[in-house]
Amino acid sequence: MFAVRFDRFGPPEVLSVGALPEPHAGRGEVRVRVRAAGVSPADVALRAGRLPSSEKIALPHIPGVDAAGVVDEVGPDVTGTAVGDEVFGAVDVARLGGASAEFAVLRFWTAKPASMSWEEAGASGTSVETATRVLDLLDVREGTTLLIDGAAGGVGSVAVQLAVARGARVIGTGSPANQTFIAGLGALPTTYGQGLPERVRALWNGRVDLALDVAGAGSLPELVALTGTADSVVTIADFTARQLGVRLSSGELGGEPNGHHGLAAAAALFAEGRFRLPVQEVFAMTQAARAHALAARGPRRGKIALAVPQTLTTAE
Numbered sequence: 001m002f003a004v005r006f007d008r009f010g011p012p013e014v015l016s017v018g019a020l021p022e023p024h025a026g027r028g029e030v031r032v033r034v035r036a037a038g039v040s041p042a043d044v045a046l047r048a049g050r051l052p053s054s055e056k057i058a059l060p061h062i063p064g065v066d067a068a069g070v071v072d073e074v075g076p077d078v079t080g081t082a083v084g085d086e087v088f089g090a091v092d093v094a095r096l097g098g099a100s101a102e103f104a105v106l107r108f109w110t111a112k113p114a115s116m117s118w119e120e121a122g123a124s125g126t127s128v129e130t131a132t133r134v135l136d137l138l139d140v141r142e143g144t145t146l147l148i149d150g151a152a153g154g155v156g157s158v159a160v161q162l163a164v165a166r167g168a169r170v171i172g173t174g175s176p177a178n179q180t181f182i183a184g185l186g187a188l189p190t191t192y193g194q195g196l197p198e199r200v201r202a203l204w205n206g207r208v209d210l211a212l213d214v215a216g217a218g219s220l221p222e223l224v225a226l227t228g229t230a231d232s233v234v235t236i237a238d239f240t241a242r243q244l245g246v247r248l249s250s251g252e253l254g255g256e257p258n259g260h261h262g263l264a265a266a267a268a269l270f271a272e273g274r275f276r277l278p279v280q281e282v283f284a285m286t287q288a289a290r291a292h293a294l295a296a297r298g299p300r301r302g303k304i305a306l307a308v309p310q311t312l313t314t315a316e
C-alpha cells in the first residue's frame with residue numbers, strides 16, 4: 001500500500017510517500033481504506049524525535065493517529081460495523097501512528113455523518129476524544145463557567161463547542177488573530193499570556209468555576225488563582241502539573257477496543273448542526289511535509305488534514 005513514512009527522525013522533509021506492507025484488523029478493530037487523516041502536534045514532535053516515545057517506534061514509521069475512511073475489513077468480535085460503512089476515529093494510540101496511509105486499522109471509531117466531510121472526519125478523532133475526556137473529568141455541566149487556555153487549536157476548538165453544548169459558559173484564549181474565530185465557536189474570547197487573570201475578570205465578573213489548559217504554556221498558577229483551587233484545573237499538556245496539585249490527563253485510547261470515547265455523541269451533535277469541526281487547511285498526502293511544517297507553528301484554527309486523492313494508487 002502507499003503510505004506517508006519517515007525512515008529517520010528529523011525535519012518535515014524526512015517525510016515521503018512510499019510503499020509499505022498493508023496492516024490487517026485485529027480483534028475488536030476495523031480496517032479502513034483511508035479518505036483523510038489528521039496531523040497533530042504529537043505527530044510532529046514524534047517525527048522530530050522530540051518525544052520519549054520516539055525511541056519506542058520502529059522505522060520506517062507511518063505518522064498520524066486520526067483517520068476516516070470506508071471499512072474494508074472487520075476484525076473478530078466487532079459488532080455493528082460492516083464492510084462499506086463510512087467511519088472516522090483513531091488507531092490504537094499505543095502504536096503512535098499508522099493513519100496516513102492507503103489502509104489504516106482503527107481501534108476507536110463511529111459512523112461518519114453524511115454532512116461531515118472526509119477531511120473534518122479524518123482529522124478529528126483524538127481531539128474529540130480528548131476534549132470529551134477532560135470535560136468529563138472536570139464535570140463540566142449546565143451553568144458551569146469554564147476557562148479554556150488555548151481555545152483555537154485542534155483540542156481547544158472542539159472543547160469550547162462541546163462545553164457550550166453542555167450548557168456551560170466558556171471563556172477561551174487565543175492569539176489576537178483568533179479572537180473572532182473563538183467567539184464564533186461560542187466562547188467569550190480573550191488573549192493568552194501575561195495579565196490573563198485581569199483580562200478574564202474584566203470580561204466576566206462572576207466566578208470562574210473550572211479551567212482547562214490545552215496549551216501547556218505555563219499558565220497553571222494563574223488558572224489555579226482564577227478558580228481558587230488546583231482541583232478545578234486540568235491540563236493535557238503541562239508536565240509540571242503535579243508540582244501544583246493539578247491533574248494532567250493523558251489519552252487512554254490504547255485501552256478497551258472501541259470503549260468510551262465521545263465520538264458518537266459528537267457525531268450526533270454535528271448531524272444536528274450544533275457542532276462543527278474546524279479544519280484550517282487540507283493537504284494531499286503527498287504534501288505531508290508541508291502539513292507538518294504548518295502544524296509546527298501558529299496561529300492555529302482547528303485541525304490540519306491530509307486527504308487521499310482517489311487517483312493515488314500503490315503503483316505511484
Ligand SMILES: NC(=O)c1ccc[n+]([C@@H]2O[C@H](COP(=O)([O-])OP(=O)(O)OC[C@H]3O[C@@H](n4cnc5c(N)ncnc54)[C@H](OP(=O)(O)O)[C@@H]3O)[C@@H](O)[C@H]2O)c1
Pocket residue numbers: 040041042126127130149150151152153154155156173174175176178192193214215216217236237249250251295298299300301302303
Ligand atoms: N494529553 C492528551 O491526551 C493530549 C491529547 C491531544 C493533544 N495533547 C497535547 O495538547 C496540546 C494541544 O494540542 P492541539 O492539538 O490542540 O494543538 P494545536 O492544534 O497546535 O493548538 C495549540 C493551541 O495553543 C494555543 N497557544 C499557543 N501559545 C499559547 C500560549 N502561550 N498560551 C495559551 N495558548 C497558546 C494556540 O493558539 P493560537 O493558535 O491562537 O496561537 C492553539 O490554539 C499539544 O501539546 C498536544 O500534544 C494532549
